[in-house]
Amino acid sequence: MKTDYDVIIVGAGPTGATLSRVLAQNGLEVMVFDKRKELGEPVRCGEGLGAREVVAQGIDLPKPCISTDIHGAKVIAPDGSSIVWKDKETTGWVLERKIFDKWLMEQAVHKGARVQSYTRVIDLVKNGGKISGVSVSHADHEPYEVSAPLVISAEGMESTLARKAGIRATSTLYDVDTCYQYEMQEYDHENLIELYFGNEVAPRGYVWIFPKADKKANVGIGIGAHLETGEKEGGIRGATPKEYLDKFIESHAQLKDASKLQDFGGIISVGAPIDSFVKDNFMVVGTAARQVDPIHGGGIALSMEAGVIAANTILKAHKAKDYSASLLKEYENTWRAGPGKKVAKRLLLRKVMESTSDEDFNYIFKTITEQDLNDVMAGKFAGPVAKVVAGRPQLLGNLKALVS
Numbered sequence: 001m002k003t004d005y006d007v008i009i010v011g012a013g014p015t016g017a018t019l020s021r022v023l024a025q026n027g028l029e030v031m032v033f034d035k036r037k038e039l040g041e042p043v044r045c046g047e048g049l050g051a052r053e054v055v056a057q058g059i060d061l062p063k064p065c066i067s068t069d070i071h072g073a074k075v076i077a078p079d080g081s082s083i084v085w086k087d088k089e090t091t092g093w094v095l096e097r098k099i100f101d102k103w104l105m106e107q108a109v110h111k112g113a114r115v116q117s118y119t120r121v122i123d124l125v126k127n128g129g130k131i132s133g134v135s136v137s138h139a140d141h142e143p144y145e146v147s148a149p150l151v152i153s154a155e156g157m158e159s160t161l162a163r164k165a166g167i168r169a170t171s172t173l174y175d176v177d178t179c180y181q182y183e184m185q186e187y188d189h190e191n192l193i194e195l196y197f198g199n200e201v202a203p204r205g206y207v208w209i210f211p212k213a214d215k216k217a218n219v220g221i222g223i224g225a226h227l228e229t230g231e232k233e234g235g236i237r238g239a240t241p242k243e244y245l246d247k248f249i250e251s252h253a254q255l256k257d258a259s260k261l262q263d264f265g266g267i268i269s270v271g272a273p274i275d276s277f278v279k280d281n282f283m284v285v286g287t288a289a290r291q292v293d294p295i296h297g298g299g300i301a302l303s304m305e306a307g308v309i310a311a312n313t314i315l316k317a318h319k320a321k322d323y324s325a326s327l328l329k330e331y332e333n334t335w336r337a338g339p340g341k342k343v344a345k346r347l348l349l350r351k352v353m354e355s356t357s358d359e360d361f362n363y364i365f366k367t368i369t370e371q372d373l374n375d376v377m378a379g380k381f382a383g384p385v386a387k388v389v390a391g392r393p394q395l396l397g398n399l400k401a402l403v404s
């Protein structure tokens, strides 16, 4: 068995699959390990994906990967008023992730990458203090070592290797949302994802309804993991995400009689990316690096985008036979100057949103238009903030962080 590669990637999610596809098609010998018995399963995701990043990568998703086309988002305020938001960001799909993840990895294998499922990476292997590979165990059998001059953590939220490489990568409770989701049926929809906000509905988070084919829907919730839930107005003291979600479903005209086909819990980052993405002979990419949208916890598109950025740097490192942190840093700088800027603005917005009361939220929703919402999500805060503050000057204290 071959135990020596150009690059070892830990994790065959969207990050690992994208990275390995681009590297393999450029001639690198790539090995991807994933601890899952079957790639893509179990699904722990709302499965929503904006089309832009996928289209930008020239990937043509086959029909089975897509459950439903999405034409926009309906954002619902605590008092039930709503804005329908249709733009490039909210146009896309609800996926069948168990098919999508596997298909994405298959594309990498077609280009020459190798993947091995049911194989856990246990630790980094070092030679003279330098990372030189990993130790892995297939099906909990005796561990063995595989070597490469570059190891990449694409492990998602469960990542452990970055810490082992010496990167400060621990998320605080404030930086994550705890989530619960049901797959439900039957649910009639208008090809819009629905996002419900409010402290009573989901403190420091939101409830989502992502429609799927055959009148199914992913109905989920994420709430701030740090919160002593119930402390804020209208909250349920000590309640779990599941209890909030059950309460929401009970009060929803269509969902209260719908069936629950599946349920699961999970956590997702809504904080800042980790301090550093690279060390000598080591990189962290995708959700493992907390490259996730802090407003909605979406990480698939950002992972795929980061995968391409990282791959471009790795190709240079491979050519130069130099995997030092100083060369690999180009990936980090490119990401922080590009998608990272958007993530930083979203983090600012999230912090402002969490200190906004339900009543102010309702007012803001009644005041802004779809175009304002587009501007806000694009990080252009000045116009919408001016409009809101003109009618409710007391909100300046809270909103000024967006424009200063």
Ligand SMILES: Cc1cc2nc3c(=O)[nH]c(=O)nc-3n(C[C@H](O)[C@H](O)[C@H](O)COP(=O)(O)OP(=O)(O)OC[C@H]3O[C@@H](n4cnc5c(N)ncnc54)[C@H](O)[C@@H]3O)c2cc1C
Binding pocket: 010, 011, 012, 013, 014, 015, 016, 033, 034, 035, 036, 040, 044, 045, 046, 047, 048, 049, 119, 120, 121, 122, 154, 155, 156, 157, 158, 159, 179, 180, 181, 220, 265, 266, 267, 268, 285, 286, 287, 288, 292, 297, 298, 299, 300, 301, 303
């Ligand atoms: C409840 C919930 C809902 C979500 N909904 C959405 C959504 O609707 N849209 C969206 O864009 N994002 C959503 N996300 C986030 C999204 O799922 C992730 O951001 C995305 O999957 C990240 O891709 P990744 O490849 O970086 O990591 P992952 O998809 O998590 O893949 C990491 C892989 O690494 C493997 N792995 C980990 N450690 C090891 C190890 N030591 N050895 C071997 N293999 C290992 C894992 O088995 C896994 O397959 C949601 C997350 C949650 C929790």
